[in-house]
Amino acid sequence: MFDHIAHRYDLMNTVMTFGQHQNLRRAAARLAQPPRNGLALDLATGTGDFGAALREVEPTCRVVGVDFALEMMGVGRVKYDGSITFAAGDMLQLPISSSQFDCTVNGFVLRNVTDVRQAFAEMYRVLKSGGRAVSLEITSPRTPVWRSIFGLYFDHAMPRIGGWLSGDAEAYRYLPQSVHAFLAPEQVAELMRAVGFRDVAVRRVMLGTMAVYVGTK
Ligand SMILES: C[S@@+](CC[C@H](N)C(=O)[O-])C[C@H]1O[C@@H](n2cnc3c(N)ncnc32)[C@H](O)[C@@H]1O
Numbered sequence: 612m613f614d615h616i617a618h619r620y621d622l623m624n625t626v627m628t629f630g631q632h633q634n635l636r637r638a639a640a641r642l643a644q645p646p647r648n649g650l651a652l653d654l655a656t657g658t659g660d661f662g663a664a665l666r667e668v669e670p671t672c673r674v675v676g677v678d679f680a681l682e683m684m685g686v687g688r689v690k691y692d693g694s695i696t697f698a699a700g701d702m703l704q705l706p707i708s709s710s711q712f713d714c715t716v717n718g719f720v721l722r723n724v725t726d727v728r729q730a731f732a733e734m735y736r737v738l739k740s741g742g743r744a745v746s747l748e749i750t751s752p753r754t755p756v757w758r759s760i761f762g763l764y765f766d767h768a769m770p771r772i773g774g775w776l777s778g779d780a781e782a783y784r785y786l787p788q789s790v791h792a793f794l795a796p797e798q799v800a801e802l803m804r805a806v807g808f809r810d811v812a813v814r815r816v817m818l819g820t821m822a823v824y825v826g827t828k
Pocket of ligand 1: 613654655656657658659660661677678679680683700701702703717718719720723724
């Protein structure tokens with residue numbers, strides 16, 4: 612699905628977030644605290660924007676981006692060639708030995724994986740002791756009135772706009788469905804703790820439509 616929409620993916624992110632998606636990734640990247648000359652991992656990197664945000668926060672940091680959608684990474688390579696190392700892989704079974712990375716980030720992927728706990732277990736495994744994991748994911752607003760108003764856009768208007776701009780209406784119908792089917796933020800935080808993360812925190816941002824999860828190994 613992501614390979615099919617790869618060439619319109621960035622445009623759709625800009626439209627859907629009213630141009631805010633890179634600011635959001637930058638703020639989340641700061642929470643990952645990439646160290647000088649450190650090594651960072653962007654899981655499910657797609658077109659590489661979260662990895663690039665890490666480099667904006669700490670330009671001396673080396674970033675590896677992993678995804679299994681080759682077309683998505685192809686778009687990323689054109690944008691960020693030389694500054695991010697792209698590698699094919701499944702984030703549920705990373706082809707990486709343990710305790711290698713100073714920090715790891717992932718954006719808009721948790722609701723797409725078949726096993727969220729395993730995703731966190733892999734992040735924990737490849738992090739060095741003291742390293743931070745930061746995840747960014749869409750969530751439903753808590754306030755009922757705002758949830759209904761946001762739903763008019765997210766559940767109804769956005770799939771139409773997405774279908775029109777990307778040529779893949781199904782992909783943008785799947786997006787709100789996957790958000791509604793996903794775990795509540797507190798349940799996600801619980802899974803992080805269950806695999807060993809400490810100091811787990813959840814922040815709701817963008818008027819409660821996004822959640823940022825942070826944990827330390
Ligand atoms: C919504 S895109 C997010 C891309 C990017 N992280 C961003 O911030 O824009 C979801 C990405 O997750 C990738 N993905 C989903 N499951 C994956 C897995 N098990 N291993 C690696 N990548 C995965 C998809 O191929 C897709 O590129």
